[in-house]
Amino acid sequence: MSKKYYYITTPLYYVNDKPHIGHAYTTIAADILARHKKAKDVEIFFQTGTDEHGSNIEKIAREKNAQPKKWADLISEEFKRMWKRLNINYDNFIRTTDKEHERKVQEIFENMIKNGDIYLGTYEGLYCLPCENFFDESELSDGNCPIHGKKVEKVSEESYFFKLSKYEDKLLQHYKNNPDFLSPSYRALEIINFAKSGLRDISVSRTKVSWGIPLLSNPKHTVYVWFDALLNYITGAGYGNRTPGKTDFNEIWPADVHFVGKEIYRFHAVIWPAMLMSLGLPLPKKVFAHGWWTFNGERMSKTRGNVINPEDIAKEYGADALRYFIFREVPFGQDGDFSSKSLQRRYNSDLANDLGNLFSRVLNMVNKYLEYEFPAKPENAAIFEKFTAMTPELDSKIENMQFSEALDKIWQAISILNKEIDFKKPWEMAKKNPEQLKPFLFDLIWCLRLIADWIYPFMPDTSTKMQIQLGIGKTDAPGIEIQKSLQLFPRKL
Numbered sequence: 001m002s003k004k005y006y007y008i009t010t011p012l013y014y015v016n017d018k019p020h021i022g023h024a025y026t027t028i029a030a031d032i033l034a035r036h037k038k039a040k041d042v043e044i045f046f047q048t049g050t051d052e053h054g055s056n057i058e059k060i061a062r063e064k065n066a067q068p069k070k071w072a073d074l075i076s077e078e079f080k081r082m083w084k085r086l087n088i089n090y091d092n093f094i095r096t097t098d099k100e101h102e103r104k105v106q107e108i109f110e111n112m113i114k115n116g117d118i119y120l121g122t123y124e125g126l127y128c129l130p131c132e133n134f135f136d137e138s139e140l141s142d143g144n145c146p147i148h149g150k151k152v153e154k155v156s157e158e159s160y161f162f163k164l165s166k167y168e169d170k171l172l173q174h175y176k177n178n179p180d181f182l183s184p185s186y187r188a189l190e191i192i193n194f195a196k197s198g199l200r201d202i203s204v205s206r207t208k209v210s211w212g213i214p215l216l217s218n219p220k221h222t223v224y225v226w227f228d229a230l231l232n233y234i235t236g237a238g239y240g241n242r243t244p245g246k247t248d249f250n251e252i253w254p255a256d257v258h259f260v261g262k263e264i265y266r267f268h269a270v271i272w273p274a275m276l277m278s279l280g281l282p283l284p285k286k287v288f289a290h291g292w293w294t295f296n297g298e299r300m301s302k303t304r305g306n307v308i309n310p311e312d313i314a315k316e317y318g319a320d321a322l323r324y325f326i327f328r329e330v331p332f333g334q335d336g337d338f339s340s341k342s343l344q345r346r347y348n349s350d351l352a353n354d355l356g357n358l359f360s361r362v363l364n365m366v367n368k369y370l371e372y373e374f375p376a377k378p379e380n381a382a383i384f385e386k387f388t389a390m391t392p393e394l395d396s397k398i399e400n401m402q403f404s405e406a407l408d409k410i411w412q413a414i415s416i417l418n419k420e421i422d423f424k425k426p427w428e429m430a431k432k433n434p435e436q437l438k439p440f441l442f443d444l445i446w447c448l449r450l451i452a453d454w455i456y457p458f459m460p461d462t463s464t465k466m467q468i469q470l471g472i473g474k475t476d477a478p479g480i481e482i483q484k485s486l487q488l489f490p491r492k493l
């Protein structure tokens with residue numbers, strides 16, 4: 001039996017600009033799932049990276065007086081730095097300018113010419129430069145690009161085409177047989193209808209774009225940037241390796257989840273699986289498309305100057321608070337609105353008050369009444385037992401990407417503990433029924449240990465801080481130094 005990694009991907013981010021909240025959203029989601037699985041001893045391969053070719057990058061680099069590769073180097077470093085800052089634990093960072101990737105894309109392209117799925121023709125269409133994408137008349141909004149709101153250009157050129165039309169029935173069959181493939185389910189219909197409306201062959205090469213991967217058999221063409229970028233999911237996983245390396249394709253592919261934003265769902269749910277069919281490869285298990293963030297009800301855009309830099313939020317509130325907020329505030333999959341007010345409110349109420357206070361209250365009581373004695377085994381721990389029974393439900397929520405629902409559940413548990421303390425009043429117990437005090441505090445400690453486990457995928461730093469203070473891994477408690485004044489989340493005014 002060969003082993004199989006659980007393979008999670010983010011899209012490759014386009015290096016036209018620095019990372020923003022949208023990139024962070026997808027990448028943190030992937031990290032949450034990866035950490036959750038790892039904590040369950042599942043072996044993970046988590047890949048992210050940057051998409052670096054295309055005329056748009058060439059143009060931006062020119063404006064900055066830089067070579068496109070230099071520009072791409074700079075921005076891809078920004079992404080790596082951001083992922084470090086936000087505690088993202090990826091296994092592989094792939095860049096489409098990696099020599100290995102470029103070689104493999106060239107070979108794949110030639111193989112598809114040979115198998116008849118790619119042929120030479122002429123393309124005429126409406127093109128949005130920032131998108132690097134052609135649009136149908138019907139897809140435009142007021143005659144402009146539906147993503148950028150900018151004017152599209154009529155473009156005509158010699159181009160290679162991929163026979164997407166050939167895969168229409170096969171795709172529809174696949175959607176039908178694999179209801180999890182298109183996720184969340186409420187986004188499936190849009191893709192199915194799109195495929196049913198008749199798929200046309202797509203242009204997959206450019207003669208006007210020099211910053212791209214040249215075709216081996218016709219070097220005046222470069223590979224269309226989307227075709228190039230999508231292939232990262234297999235090239236980064238070891239497909240086409242010439243020598244055995246640390247990544248064995250058969251142990252990684254197929255991907256278990258591709259996380260994408262809804263604006264690139266079609267590429268991943270229609271074009272990408274058709275490309276895989278052409279290569280005779282199994283399809284990913286799931287393509288999950290999430291929604292968009294607005295800012296105070298408005299679309300974020302550079303021109304409006306309201307693009308949120310995750311770094312700023314991490315600086316002010318900490319990476320964990322950001323990770324918490326964006327996955328608690330909005331059900332993952334749907335659109336959401338970001339506002340500094342709601343961030344601050346959730347930080348103060350959910351994190352500083354509910355969790356932070358609970359934690360410091362319990363630690364203070366451990367200090368005062370137990371002299372840091374930590375319970376080795378949960379005994380007569382009624383609440384803990386009740387909470388333990390919730391774990392399978394939480395696991396399945398995370399595995400179904402219902403991140404906000406998982407967090408809701410965890411915060412319900414936190415609220416139960418706060419209420420129990422208010423109701424049972426351990427400080428009075430200490431005077432009136434001291435024999436009840438210790439079991440109650442032990443129960444609370446075990447519950448908090450469990451909560452530290454539960455929040456780990458979402459807030460790894462906070463979870464670790466809690467675990468250390470709660471003596472996890474150390475049953476001979478006196479060795480632990482408790483920071484009496486440790487505040488997980490200092491209030492923000």
Ligand SMILES: [Zn+2]
Binds near residue numbers: 129132145147150
């Ligand atoms: Zn556009």
